Amino acid sequence: MASVQLNSIGKTYPGGTRAVDSCTLDIHDGEFLVLVGPSGCGKSTLLRMIAGLETVTDGTIGIDGTVVNTTAPKHRDIAMVFQNYALYPHMTVRKNMAFALKLRKIPRSERDARVERVAEQLGIAELLDRKPAAMSGGQQQRVALGRAIVREPKVFLFDEPLSNLDAKLRTQMRAELKSLHQRVGTTSIYVTHDQEEAMTLGDRVVVMHEGRIQQVGPPMEVYQRPANRFVATFIGAPMMNTVDGKLESHDGRTTFACGDLRIPIDHADGDGAVTLGIRPEHLVLADDGPIELTVDVSEPLGDATDVTGRCGDIPLIARLRRIAPPQPGTTLRLTVEPGAAHCFEHTSGSRRD
Ligand SMILES: Nc1ncnc2c1ncn2[C@@H]1O[C@H](COP(=O)(O)OP(=O)(O)OP(=O)(O)O)[C@@H](O)[C@H]1O
Ligand SMILES: [Mg+2]
Structure with missing residues (x-):
């Protein structure tokens, strides 16, 4: 060897x-x-x-x-x-x-x-x-x-x-x-x-x-x-969701903002243009979640369903467990699992944290 x-x-x-x-x-x-x-x-x-x-x-x-x-x-x-x-x-x-x-x-x-x-x-x-x-x-x-x-x-x-x-x-x-x-x-x-x-x-x-x-x-x-x-x-299938926007920090809390969409970020700080990355399996159903997803397509896999849709005009895909495949046109409330969002520099694409 x-x-x-x-x-x-x-x-x-x-x-x-x-x-x-x-x-x-x-x-x-x-x-x-x-x-x-x-x-x-x-x-x-x-x-x-x-x-x-x-x-x-x-x-x-x-x-x-x-x-x-x-x-x-x-x-x-x-x-x-x-x-x-x-x-x-x-x-x-x-x-x-x-x-x-x-x-x-x-x-x-x-x-x-x-x-x-x-x-x-x-x-x-x-x-x-x-x-x-x-x-x-x-x-x-x-x-x-x-x-x-x-x-x-x-x-x-x-x-x-x-x-x-x-x-x-x-x-x-x-x-x-x-x-x-x-x-x-x-x-x-x-x-x-x-x-x-x-x-x-x-x-x-x-x-x-x-x-x-x-x-x-x-x-x-x-x-x-x-x-x-x-x-x-x-790496990863379905592909990680990416959304371009900016980080805003107030009173020690950091939020990712893109249009009307605002997602609290618990492990990155600072300001500026970033790309937020969220794996489909890290989007989960939550009654008070910040993301309102309008369903375009549901793909049942047996143990989960891949749901493709839009939040405003942002395309997103979520891999949801233990739900009946949602019908096209319905809306789902989603949140990002704690600590699961990735932040990348907008221009270089490098990881931020
Ligand atoms: N003999 C060659 N002469 C000129 N250019 C070449 C030659 N062989 C490969 N290339 C070029 O070099 C680059 C890398 O090719 P390479 O075959 O190493 O890619 P690869 O990652 O193995 O791709 P694939 O997954 O398609 O096999 C490509 O742009 C290709 O067109
Ligand atoms: Mg090759």
């Missing part, structure tokens, strides 16, 4: 696109780190630089403290799993899995033993003599995973490995990946644009936007204390 150090890493592609900018990060030995962000934010580029498949424009990449910027991919002892599996179509599963071991001149008996052990772990032992074309997407993805695991690399890199699978299989494979990491413990860097996958898999989550790291932390910390407006709205 190994630690990975990214020191002010940058990447400018030949056409001039600045895909990754000043990324500094220490990935701990044995950690499962997830890089998450919208399409085009530079996740794959960063991963490919760690693998050695893409040159580094500035900064250094270290593995266990040794700079590897110019080390060839095959000498980095890293295994990468891609979204499109990239299996050799003319080889059986057994040969696909053993291929890298053969290249490294590992004796046949050990190759066979490792392949069979990993195939057993991944539940694909009965597929060893099939070719990729004769398998489902989920089975092919297991083989791709198996091919990486048999190599016993220092680091695993995953680039959206589950995104070709249907929703149910994705959730199942996600849990299997997590359990595999708990058993094997190999340092892993996992790229996804799916914030739910990031939250559920990562020991730590790195949120990226436009080539830059926005926040690094354990999933719950990123969820509960997003560092800026971008992270706040990217």
Whole structure:
């Protein structure tokens, strides 16, 4: 196993696109780190630089403290799993899995033993003599995973490995990946644009936007204390509500004001333009609540109902528990759970408290 150090890493592609900018990060030995962000934010580029498949424009990449910027991919002892599996179509599963071991001149008996052990772990032992074309997407993805695991690399890199699978299989494979990491413990860097996958898999989550790291932390910390407006709205579904307005402090009490809407804020002070962030699950029914929501759409989920509506002309979404789905056109009185509102600087978007 190994630690990975990214020191002010940058990447400018030949056409001039600045895909990754000043990324500094220490990935701990044995950690499962997830890089998450919208399409085009530079996740794959960063991963490919760690693998050695893409040159580094500035900064250094270290593995266990040794700079590897110019080390060839095959000498980095890293295994990468891609979204499109990239299996050799003319080889059986057994040969696909053993291929890298053969290249490294590992004796046949050990190759066979490792392949069979990993195939057993991944539940694909009965597929060893099939070719990729004769398998489902989920089975092919297991083989791709198996091919990486048999190599016993220092680091695993995953680039959206589950995104070709249907929703149910994705959730199942996600849990299997997590359990595999708990058993094997190999340092892993996992790229996804799916914030739910990031939250559920990562020991730590790195949120990226436009080539830059926005926040690094354990999933719950990123969820509960997003560092800026971008992270706040990217992590969490349905998306956090944001309302532009201003803070007003009188007699030691702070209120957020936007038109007629006034919400007491119990953990921020000062004045000035801010964006208030409220997660849908932190809006709750209250007879004397400050928010009057006119319902546009109700979406029952079973254990809760997502209610989309307007307070004046401010669009809001609330995830309400234990109520019958309200009819369009009805009004609900809501309040924000104590301490649950987030304040961001209006211009920079940085968290205020
Ligand atoms: N080979 C390339 N040449 C030029 N520009 C590239 C190249 N590869 C990627 N880019 C650009 O670099 C930026 C980052 O791309 P990258 O593939 O790293 O994003 P990503 O976060 O992985 O996105 P996605 O979620 O869509 O896979 C994008 O603007 C992309 O168009
Ligand atoms: Mg990508």
